[in-house]
Amino acid sequence: MSTTIHAPNKVASTSGKPTRRLANRTRTKSSARSNETPVDQNSDKQPANIQQHEANTDAMDSMDDAQKKPTIRDVARLAGVSYGTVSRYLNGNTHVSQDAAERIAAAITKSQYTPNNAARSLAQRRTLTVALIIQVESNETIAQASMSRAMAGANQVLGDAGYQMVTLIANSEDSTRRIAQLVQSDFSDGYLLFSLSEDSMLANTFASVKRPVVLSEVRERENLPFPAVDFTNTEGQRDITRYLLDQGRTKLVYVCGPGYSPSSNNRFDGFKAAMGDRFNERHVYYADDWEGTSGEMAVVEFQPMLDELDGFVCANDSIALGVINQLNRFGYRVPDDIAVTGFDDSPIALLANPKLTTVRQDSQLHGETMSRLLLSMLQGDIVEPHYVQLLPTTIAERQSA
Amino acid sequence: MSTTIHAPNKVASTSGKPTRRLANRTRTKSSARSNETPVDQNSDKQPANIQQHEANTDAMDSMDDAQKKPTIRDVARLAGVSYGTVSRYLNGNTHVSQDAAERIAAAITKSQYTPNNAARSLAQRRTLTVALIIQVESNETIAQASMSRAMAGANQVLGDAGYQMVTLIANSEDSTRRIAQLVQSDFSDGYLLFSLSEDSMLANTFASVKRPVVLSEVRERENLPFPAVDFTNTEGQRDITRYLLDQGRTKLVYVCGPGYSPSSNNRFDGFKAAMGDRFNERHVYYADDWEGTSGEMAVVEFQPMLDELDGFVCANDSIALGVINQLNRFGYRVPDDIAVTGFDDSPIALLANPKLTTVRQDSQLHGETMSRLLLSMLQGDIVEPHYVQLLPTTIAERQSA
């Protein structure tokens, strides 16, 4: 077995560094380990070989190490100015004399001062962070390329504007509830909500929130609680279906994504729109997720009538890959016998054999656009809840159709 | 073109809700739009049709809406107690009379009070958050299933312990610098550092940090700055190589991952270990990334000698899929002519044709274990920097080898 678990080395003292200076006033620090531990800490599964030290001087030392961070006052004292001046210096702009600035700068490096986030946020009443909240049914959803690209795009735009993006994952009732609380407590200045599910538990939470929110998907524009940015899912799927129809392929099966997903439903609408009268409810496979195995199952389901079919239009690329693989196994040639299309243009589209013809969407742009909208709201622009911006989709023509 | 961009509706007033009560003392709120905007806000790419309102009463109203959140004092006043009592009530435990508790509860729901995060953090000197920091060269790395599974695992364990996991992405110099600052300012109580790169710019930043840190990868145990949890990458790759050797396949090519990745290098070590004297430096393809296209390129590179080869051992699943596809295109049968193995056991292993034989690692466990270690450190346990915990890997035997 390749199951080597290295026994960890024995534990040494916390560090060789000398204890810090700057310890003038003696702090009150009772509560010597009682409420150090937060709620619900279940410490039963402790890794072995870790020194479980009880409340002793060592503990104090390590705590001190964490607490004795120099403050703005220490810097002021060192520089021989009032701490108001230091604050001004730190906030860049206002009038500080050359002389004072230099002394402060020196004092800062000498004391290794770093500002405290919480204090700043409290005084300014803003955190300079934007939370990107991902609400998912399945953890696999986070792994989708579109998601990480959107995150990258948002991270870039928000970062350039001076905001730090922090992403929170709501994948259970607990985590959703916890995040809901945070949102109510002004954890961030604004929120990008990737609620990949229609019955959003979070929606209610957000209803009363006083900070700007932007959504990533929209199904019904009418009762949209917040502005949103989405793709032209419907048009994209409609167009690629027409693309097949134009080739004379009319016996099409649709493999639908999970019913809780707005995008999934919008894409399905697009397929129906293109098919018109030719739409056949029995030529639809309803998947529970976005995974490749669902595509395989779809093909198995339709095996008896495979000879009469022209193509599979799939809700996304993973499903399409599953379809292609299963068709290959059954001995059908793609696209000669049966064409297959996907949606997303994720990297795996290129790993398909034959390479996947799919609907391309620029997910990075998605994140960027949502962020720009949020930023404008953070600036004070008022955007009505029904505001929707739709991003274009195009057909990426490859080999599978 | 399927490029429908809906023109957004015109803008309405911010909300129909009446202005809030609780406005006793008149606030000083000068700075009427000047420094509302944070640093570097480049507002040139504003979406159209959004009312860019200037400083007027509307702006004030919306600002007020965000600010007039009730505080603990408002609750106290409503309940007829001192705000100290309310604080005690909120923090669960200590002595509060039944009577007072009920009145406070009523006051809270009536005033819609929600605590303020920053104030709490400041007073408690802890945030009850743990930051999971992903430092990547390529954004595609975030999309890997292993990453999202680790995140899910960490989110679960940390959440159960009362901590909120917040993930930060460092994918540029700017973002890395920004995150480094946050870390210095006690943004979170602890850090899970997924530094998927050896020359970590963050490492220096973290060197002086006073909060617990756990790493996700380890190359050299000796000079490890923090405790780490990793997989038995070396043993895993060694074992699957032996698995091929035991089949009599000795003419093996290794497709190496990016050189900046510890895991990549460790896996390479494993291959070499298994090959021993048979290791041939010229039978190695050094990829720059973890992508499938690199696998394809590797096969192209070795095309002239493909007939003499027994198998491809790949640094991860994506690369392996690229190898399989390219071999298929060249008319080689997998595994009959040439075997192919991967590493990770990600979902795409099942989308390969034939299905991929690979090294399995439990990435969710990775996130969980890192989190448990961090939690123990947050409790005060002292873990020496060289502490390393290695998680097992096993062979997932399928069809490709």
Next chain:
DNA sequence: CTGTTAGCGCATTCAA
């Protein structure tokens, strides 16, 4: 240009 002062909202002593 700079020092002083007053909070930001909450936790936590200390008396009562």
Next chain:
DNA sequence: TTGAATGCGCTAACAG
């Protein structure tokens, strides 16, 4: 059990 007071570290208004 509770009220009052102090401080967390910093920002921002106001005098000077």
